[in-house]
Amino acid sequence: xxxxxxxxxxLFFKSATSEARERRCTKCGRDPSLGVETLAARVSLPASxxxxxxxxxxxxxxxxxxxxxxxxxxxxxxxxxxxxxxTVLIVLAVLHFLPEDKARTTLSSSVASVAGTSGDEAVxxxxxxLPACQAAxxxxxxxxxxxxxxxxxxxxxxxxxRMARFYDLNPFVRIEPKATKTTAYSLLNLPAxxxxxxxxSAPDGRTxxxxxxxxxxxxxxxxxxxVRYSEYPWSxxxxxxxxxxxxxxxxxxxxxxxxxSESSLMSxxxxxxxxxxxxxxxxxxxxxxxxxxxxxxxxxxxxxKKHAKGEPLYASKLPYLEPLDMLPVRVRLRRLNxxxxxxxxxxxxxxxxLACHWMSLDKPDVVAPPPTxx
Numbered sequence: 001x002x003x004x005x006x007x008x009x010x011l012f013f014k015s016a017t018s019e020a021r022e023r024r025c026t027k028c029g030r031d032p033s034l035g036v037e038t039l040a041a042r043v044s045l046p047a048s049x050x051x052x053x054x055x056x057x058x059x060x061x062x063x064x065x066x067x068x069x070x071x072x073x074x075x076x077x078x079x080x081x082x083x084x085x086x087t088v089l090i091v092l093a094v095l096h097f098l099p100e101d102k103a104r105t106t107l108s109s110s111v112a113s114v115a116g117t118s119g120d121e122a123v124x125x126x127x128x129x130l131p132a133c134q135a136a137x138x139x140x141x142x143x144x145x146x147x148x149x150x151x152x153x154x155x156x157x158x159x160x161x162r163m164a165r166f167y168d169l170n171p172f173v174r175i176e177p178k179a180t181k182t183t184a185y186s187l188l189n190l191p192a193x194x195x196x197x198x199x200x201s202a203p204d205g206r207t208x209x210x211x212x213x214x215x216x217x218x219x220x221x222x223x224x225x226x227v228r229y230s231e232y233p234w235s236x237x238x239x240x241x242x243x244x245x246x247x248x249x250x251x252x253x254x255x256x257x258x259x260x261s262e263s264s265l266m267s268x269x270x271x272x273x274x275x276x277x278x279x280x281x282x283x284x285x286x287x288x289x290x291x292x293x294x295x296x297x298x299x300x301x302x303x304x305k306k307h308a309k310g311e312p313l314y315a316s317k318l319p320y321l322e323p324l325d326m327l328p329v330r331v332r333l334r335r336l337n338x339x340x341x342x343x344x345x346x347x348x349x350x351x352x353x354l355a356c357h358w359m360s361l362d363k364p365d366v367v368a369p370p371p372t373x374x
Contacts, residue, residue, distance in 0.1 A: 001014050001015065001016055002014070002015070002016075004023070004025075004032060005032070006025040006027060006028060006030075006032035007032050007033060008025060008028055008030045008031070008032055009025060009027055009028040009030075011025070011027045011028075013025050013026040013027050013032075014026065122187050125187060125194065125196075126185065126187060126196065129196045129212065129214075129219050130182070130185060130196070130198075132212075132218070132219040133196055133198060133210070133212040133219045134182070136152045136212060136218075136219055136220060136221050137152075137177065137180070137200070137208075137210055137221060138177035138178070138180075139151065139152045139177075140152040140153065140221055140223075141174075141175050141176075141177045141180075142177050146160065146163060146164055146167070149163065150163070152220060152221055153220055153221050153222075153223040154212075154213045154215055154220040154221060154222050154223065154360065155215070155360070156220075159223055159224070159360075162223075162224070162229060162231075163223065165231075166227065166229060169232065169233055170227075170233065173206075173275060173276070175202050175203075175204070175206070175208070176202075176203060179202065179203040180200045180201065180202050180203075180208065181200060181201050182198060182199070182200055183199045183200065183201050183207075184198070184199040184318050184319075185197065185198040185199070185318075186316070186317035186318055187317075188211070188314070188316070188317075190213070190359075190361065191361065191363055192213065192361075193213070193214060194214065195211055195212060195213045195214070195222075196211070196212045196219065197209070197210070197211045197212075197316060197317075197318060198210045198211075198212070199318060202276065204276075205276075206275070206276025206277065207276060207277070207278060207321065208226070208276060209225070209226070209278065209321075210222070210225075210226055211225045211226075211359055222359055222360050223360075224249070224358070224359070224360040225358045225359045225360060227275060228249045228272075228273045228275060228358055229249055229360075230246070230247065230248040230249050230250075230272070231243075231246040231247045231248070232246050232248075234248065234250070234272040234282070234283065235272075235282075235283050237333075237335065238283065238285065238286075238346075238348075240335070240345065240346055244334060244335045244336075245332060245333070245334040245335070245351060246332070246333065247330065247331070247332050247354070248270070248272075248330070248331055248332075248333060249273070249328070249329075249330050249358045250270040250271060250272055250273070250285075250328075250329060250331060251270070251271045251272075251273055251281060251322060251323070251326040251327065251328060251329070252268055252269070252270050252271075252300070252326060252327050252329045252331075253268070253269050253271070253323075253325050253326045253327075254266060254267065254268060254300075254304060254325075255267040255268065255269055255287065263292070264291060264292055264293065265289045265290065265291060265292060266289070266290050266291075266292050266297055266300065266301070267287055267288070267289055268287070268288040268289075268290065268300070268350070269284050269285055269286075269287060269288070270284070270285040270288070270329075270331070270333075271283070271284050271285070271326065273322070273328075278321035278322050279321055279322065279323065281323065281326075285348065286344075286347070286348055288348060288349070288350050290350050296350060296352060296353045299353050299356070300327075300329075300353060300356075303327055303329075303356045304327065307327055313327070313328065313356060313357050314356075314357040314359065314363075327356060328356070328357055328358050329353060329354075329355065329356055329357075330353075330354040330355040330357070330358060331350060331351070331352065331353050331354060332350075332351040332352045332354065333348055333349070333350060333351060334348065334349050334351050335347075335348055336348065336349065
């Protein structure tokens with residue numbers, strides 16, 4: 001009989017020397033060799049009695065187990081220290097090379113993003129969401145087919161048909177995703193849950209405004225808000241093309257505010273937004289006259305008052321980039337034929353104000369005051 005060391009459990013056991021190929025550890029019952037010969041050098045030890053298996057472990061045995069645990073703990077401590085040092089060095093390098101104005105912008109965006117929310121929770125949400133939002137925007141801009149774009153938009157089944165019709169009449173603006181840079185972001189609380197509003201600078205000078213809504217665990221682009229979706233090109237609608245009643249996302253301005261302050265009618269003009277250039281407008285509509293005390297008139301009056309006070313539209317925390325006297329609206333407009341008037345063959349009327357924002361939500365954002373009792 002001789003003493004052997006088990007490479008499986010780390011303990012010493014005693015076995016007959018003639019059973020080298022069939023030897024099993026008497027403690028754990030497994031092959032002690034670990035694929036290599038681990039037979040300990042035979043030493044002259046006192047012969048054991050039949051009850052040797054119940055004897056306390058040898059001092060050398062306990063020392064080996066403790067040594068193994070110490071080496072493992074020491075290795076884990078070294079790995080943790082190295083990871084911590086690398087993380088600190090990366091943070092210091094980023095802070096060192098980050099321009100001062102960029103640092104201020106990032107800080108102000110972060111502060112603005114947590115205003116009115118639980119700060120820690122908002123920061124965690126944004127840290128998790130922003131990389132996913134960036135990946136969704138890059139995937140959408142880099143997609144070559146409508147089927148590929150559908151993977152990155154909110155409500156892809158309902159949006160697919162609108163996207164197909166829209167890009168049949170409007171060009172798909174090609175933007176290099178890797179060249180876009182985030183300039184601002186904030187967290188929104190929408191009826192369907194939280195959303196992230198972002199702004200990106202493109203290499204051609206455009207400013208991309210994107211809202212991402214979480215759906216099925218993924219952050220997806222609100223495509224209708226992104227392109228300022230309208231069912232038909234605005235300039236063609238004004239010249240008599242397309243269906244007589246359509247939905248548009250436009251900017252609206254109230255005319256003759258002072259002169260008509262006591263009038264029962266509001267004078268409105270609509271302008272189409274330019275994709276990527278929020279401070280620019282294009283072809284204006286003819287004048288729209290609506291009753292100030294109508295549901296749409298009351299809604300727009302309340303929206304203009306809210307905007308004049310500097311209150312954000314739909315809880316947006318980002319600076320307003322459109323002309324200050326204009327509001328974003330989603331509306332249904334109707335075109336009427338004036339066969340008797342050769343100079344103005346068409347007139348237009350406001351059918352309904354659907355929302356006082358451009359997101360793909362049915363909530364108008366502004367609540368009109370109740371009608372005044374006669």
